[in-house]
Amino acid sequence: MTLPRRTLYLISGWLLACLLLVSGPLQAQSPEGQQAANATLASLLENPETRQQLIDQLRAQAQAPAEAATEAAQDVASEPSLPRQLADATSHIVDELGGQIGGAVDTLAGLFGGNLVDDGGFDMSAVTSAAINLGLVILATFVLFLAIRRLARPFFTRLSQWSLNGQGLQPLLRLVICVAVAALIDALVVALAYVGGNLVATFAVGESGELSTRASLFLNAFLVIELLKAAVRMLFASHYEGLRLLPIGAANASYWNRWIARLIGLAGYGLMVVVPLVNAYLSPALGSAVGTLIMLGAYVYAVAVVMRNRQALRQALNHKAGQTTMTASRVSLQLFARTWHLFALAYFTVVLVLTLTRPETALPFVLLATLKTLVTVLAGMLVSSFLTQTIGRRIRLGDDLRRKLPMLEARLNHYVPTALRVVRAVILIVVAMLVLNAWGAFDLAAWYASEAGRGLIGKLLSVFVILVVAAAAWLGLASLIEHKLNPETGGGVPSARAQTLLALFRNALAIALVTLTAMIVLSEIGINIGPLIAGAGVLGLAIGFGAQKLVQDIITGVFIQVENAMNTGDVITVGGVTGVAEKLSIRSVGIRDLNGTYHIVPFSSVDTVSNYMRDFAYHVGEYGIAYREDIDEAIQVLRNAFEDLKADEEHNVNLLEPLEVAGVIALADSSVNIRVRIKTTPGTQWATGRAFNRLVKLHFDAAGIEIPFPHTTLYFGEDKDGGAPPARVRVLEKKASRQSSQSDVEEEVHFGPADTQNSQEVHNDEDG
Numbered sequence: 075m076t077l078p079r080r081t082l083y084l085i086s087g088w089l090l091a092c093l094l095l096v097s098g099p100l101q102a103q104s105p106e107g108q109q110a111a112n113a114t115l116a117s118l119l120e121n122p123e124t125r126q127q128l129i130d131q132l133r134a135q136a137q138a139p140a141e142a143a144t145e146a147a148q149d150v151a152s153e154p155s156l157p158r159q160l161a162d163a164t165s166h167i168v169d170e171l172g173g174q175i176g177g178a179v180d181t182l183a184g185l186f187g188g189n190l191v192d193d194g195g196f197d198m199s200a201v202t203s204a205a206i207n208l209g210l211v212i213l214a215t216f217v218l219f220l221a222i223r224r225l226a227r228p229f230f231t232r233l234s235q236w237s238l239n240g241q242g243l244q245p246l247l248r249l250v251i252c253v254a255v256a257a258l259i260d261a262l263v264v265a266l267a268y269v270g271g272n273l274v275a276t277f278a279v280g281e282s283g284e285l286s287t288r289a290s291l292f293l294n295a296f297l298v299i300e301l302l303k304a305a306v307r308m309l310f311a312s313h314y315e316g317l318r319l320l321p322i323g324a325a326n327a328s329y330w331n332r333w334i335a336r337l338i339g340l341a342g343y344g345l346m347v348v349v350p351l352v353n354a355y356l357s358p359a360l361g362s363a364v365g366t367l368i369m370l371g372a373y374v375y376a377v378a379v380v381m382r383n384r385q386a387l388r389q390a391l392n393h394k395a396g397q398t399t400m401t402a403s404r405v406s407l408q409l410f411a412r413t414w415h416l417f418a419l420a421y422f423t424v425v426l427v428l429t430l431t432r433p434e435t436a437l438p439f440v441l442l443a444t445l446k447t448l449v450t451v452l453a454g455m456l457v458s459s460f461l462t463q464t465i466g467r468r469i470r471l472g473d474d475l476r477r478k479l480p481m482l483e484a485r486l487n488h489y490v491p492t493a494l495r496v497v498r499a500v501i502l503i504v505v506a507m508l509v510l511n512a513w514g515a516f517d518l519a520a521w522y523a524s525e526a527g528r529g530l531i532g533k534l535l536s537v538f539v540i541l542v543v544a545a546a547a548w549l550g551l552a553s554l555i556e557h558k559l560n561p562e563t564g565g566g567v568p569s570a571r572a573q574t575l576l577a578l579f580r581n582a583l584a585i586a587l588v589t590l591t592a593m594i595v596l597s598e599i600g601i602n603i604g605p606l607i608a609g610a611g612v613l614g615l616a617i618g619f620g621a622q623k624l625v626q627d628i629i630t631g632v633f634i635q636v637e638n639a640m641n642t643g644d645v646i647t648v649g650g651v652t653g654v655a656e657k658l659s660i661r662s663v664g665i666r667d668l669n670g671t672y673h674i675v676p677f678s679s680v681d682t683v684s685n686y687m688r689d690f691a692y693h694v695g696e697y698g699i700a701y702r703e704d705i706d707e708a709i710q711v712l713r714n715a716f717e718d719l720k721a722d723e724e725h726n727v728n729l730l731e732p733l734e735v736a737g738v739i740a741l742a743d744s745s746v747n748i749r750v751r752i753k754t755t756p757g758t759q760w761a762t763g764r765a766f767n768r769l770v771k772l773h774f775d776a777a778g779i780e781i782p783f784p785h786t787t788l789y790f791g792e793d794k795d796g797g798a799p800p801a802r803v804r805v806l807e808k809k810a811s812r813q814s815s816q817s818d819v820e821e822e823v824h825f826g827p828a829d830t831q832n833s834q835e836v837h838n839d840e841d842g
Contacts, residue, residue: 207279211289215271222263230314237316246460253308256317260304268297295346306334333379344368369429376422384415446512454505479553536598544591555580627661630677639683647684649675687756693763698745700780711777715769725765728758745782
C-alpha cells in the first residue's frame with residue numbers, strides 16, 4: 075500500500091516543523107541540517123494544496139490549548155463539595171481496610187495451609203534464625219541502655235538537688251539549665267546504647283562484620299523512640315522533682331510518663347520494626363494489615379486513657395485556674411479544662427486518619443508536627459513563667475529610692491502586671507500561630523513574607539514602642555514632680571502654691587500624654603487623624619458655646635491660680651462657705667468646713683476669695699469689765715496675760731509682735747469694752763485666741779476684776795396698802811472648808827409685810 079505523494083509531503087513538512095520548534099538549539103549547532111530543512115519547507119510552501127493543509131493543521135493545534143484550558147476550568151468549577159470529599163475519603167479508607175484485611179486473610183490462609191512454604195516463599199528455619207538473632211540484638215541493646223542509665227543516676231540526682239536547692243540563679247533558670255543538661259546526658263545514654271547494639275549486631279550476632287537489615291531496623295527505631303521518650307522525660311521526670319518541667323506531683327508525673335512511653339513504644343516499634351519485617355518475610359498485604367491493627371490498638375488505648383482521666387485533669391486545671399491572678403489566663407484554663415479531652419481525641423483521630431490515608435508520609439509528618447507543637451508550647455510556658463518570676467512578683471525598691479519617690483513603687487506595681495498581661499497575650503498568639511503552622515493549617519512564613527503580615531507586625535511593634543515611651547515619660551515626669559513635692563528630698567517643705575501648681579501640672583501632664591499617645595497610636599495604625607483633629611476643634615467650639623458656665627469656671631480658675639488667691643490647705647471663705655481648701659482643680663475648689671462637710675464650689679460662682687492664711691493673721695479680742703473697775707489696772711492685767719502666753723513654748727513661736735492694746739472702744743450698757751490685737755503666723759490665730767482668752771479669765775479672777783454678766787429682777791407683787799406679800803427664798807450654795815471638806819448650807823430669807831421694799835433684787839451667776 076503506497077501513500078499519495080501529497081500525504082508524504084505533508085508528513086515530511088510536519089516532521090520538519092516539529093524539528094524546527096523543538097530542536098532549535100541543535101539546528102543552530104548543525105548548519106547542514108538547517109539547510110536541508112529549509113529546502114524541504116520551501117518545497118512544501120510552493121505547493122498550494124500542501125501549504126493550505128499545513129495552515130489548517132497549525133490553526134487546529136493553536137486552538138487545542140484553549141480548548142484544554144476550557145475543559146480544565148470546567149473541571150475546577152465542577153469540583154465536588156466538602157461533604158462529597160469526606161464521603162469519598164471515607165469510602166477510600168473503608169476500601170483500603172477491606173483490601174488490607176482480605177490480603178491478610180489470604181496470606182494467613184496460605185501460611186497455615188502450607189502454600190507459601192511449598193512455593194518457596196516462606197522458610198521457617200530462616201525466620202527462626204532471624205528471630206533469634208534479632209532477639210539477641212534487642213536484649214543486648216536494652217541491657218546496655220539500662221546499665222548505662224543506672225551509671226548516670228548520680229548525675230541526675232545531683233542536677234535535681236542543685237535545681238531545687240541551688241543558689242545564685244533564678245529558680246526557673248536553674249530548672250531549665252538542669253533539664254537541658256539532663257536531656258544531653260539522657261541522649262548520650264541512648265547514643266551509647268545504640269552504638270553498643272550496633273557493635274553487638276555486627277560482631278557478636280550472625281555473620282561477623284555485617285549488620286543485618288532487621289538489626290538495622292530495630293536499632294534505628296530504638297534511637298528514634300528512646301530519644302522521644304527522653305524528650306517526654308523532660309516534661310514528666312517521675313523520679314527527679316528538680317528535673318520536671320511541668321508543675322505536677324510525682325504520682326501524676328509517673329502515670330503520664332508511663333502511659334506516653336507505652337504509646338510511643340507500641341506505635342514506634344510496631345510501625346518501624348514489626349511491619350517492615352512482616353513485609354519482608356511474609357507479605358506486604360499482611361504487613362499493611364498489621365500496621366493498621368497497631369494504629370487501631372494505639373488509638374483505642376489512647377482514647378481509653380483520655381476518657382479515664384478526663385475528670386481528674388479537669389479538676390487539676392480548674393485548681394490551677396483558681397490560683398491564677400490574670401483574668402484571661404483563668405478563663406482560658408477553665409475553658410481548656412472543659413474541652414481538653416476533645417482536643418486530645420481530635421489529635422489521635424487525625425493521627426489515625428493520616429496514617430490510614432497516607433501511610434508512607436503520615437508518621438514522619440505527625441512526629442515532626444507533634445514535636446514542634448510540644449517545643450512551641452513548652453517554650454511559651456517557660457518564657458511566660460520566667461517573666462512572671464522575674465518581673466511578675468511585687469516590685470520592691472530600695473529604702474532610699476522609696477523615700478525620695480514614694481509613689482514610684484506603687485506605680486510600677488500597677489503598670490508592670492498590666493504590661494505582663496499584654497506580653498502573655500502576645501506569647502499565646504505566637505504559640506497558636508506556630509502550632510497551626512506546624513500542622514499545616516497556617517503558613518506563617520508566607521504570611522510574614524506578605525505585605526499584610528509585615529505591615530501588621532511593623533505596626534504592632536511601633537505601637538508597643540510608643541506605649542513604652544509614653545509610660546516611661548509619665549513615670550519620669552511624675553516621679554520628678556513627686557520628688558519636688560517631697561519635703562525630705564525636694565529641698566525642704568514646698569510652699570502651698572508650689573504644691574497646688576505642681577499638682578495641677580501633673581494632672582494636665584497626664585491628660586496631655588494620654589491625648590498625644592492616643593493620636594500617635596491612631597496615626598500609626600493607619601487612621602487619618604486630620605479629620606479627627608478638625609472634628610475635635612469643631613466639637614470643642616460647639617461645647618464652648620453650649621457650656622459657657624464650664625468655660626467661665628475654667629477661665630476664672632486660671633486667673634485665681636495666676637493671682638495666687640488660694641492654695642491647698644488654706645482656710646478660705648468662697649461662695650459663702652468657710653473651710654479648708656482640700657482640693658483645687660482648674661474648674662472648682664473643694665472645701666471642708668468646720669463640721670466636716672465637703673463642699674465643691676465652682677469658680678464661676680466665686681465673687682470674692684477671703685484667705686485667712688496670707689503672710690500673717692490677727693487675733694482681735696474685746697473684753698468687758700464692770701464700770702466700777704479701774705481701766706488701767708485691767709489693761710495691765712491683759713498685758714500680764716500676754717506675757718504668760720509668750721512664756722508658753724507652744725504658742726510663743728506663733729507670736730510675731732507684742733500685744734497691741736487699742737484701748738476702750740465702747741461704754742456699753744453693762745460693761746466697759748477694751749480691745750486688744752495679737753499678730754500671729756497665718757493659720758494659728760484661732761488657737762492663739764483660745765489660749766489668750768483662758769489666761770485673761772484666770773488673771774481677771776486673780777485680780778478681782780469683775781466681768782459683767784446679766785442680772786435678773788424678781789417681782790413678788792404688792793397689796794392695796796402697798797405691802798409686799800411674804801416670799802420664802804431658799805439659796806443653796808457649796809462652801810469649801812479649810813479641811814477641803816464640803817457641806818451644803820441652806821439659808822432661808824423671809825420677806826414679810828414689815829419690809830419697806832416692795833421688790834427684792836436677787837443676783838444669780840451662771841454657776842448658782
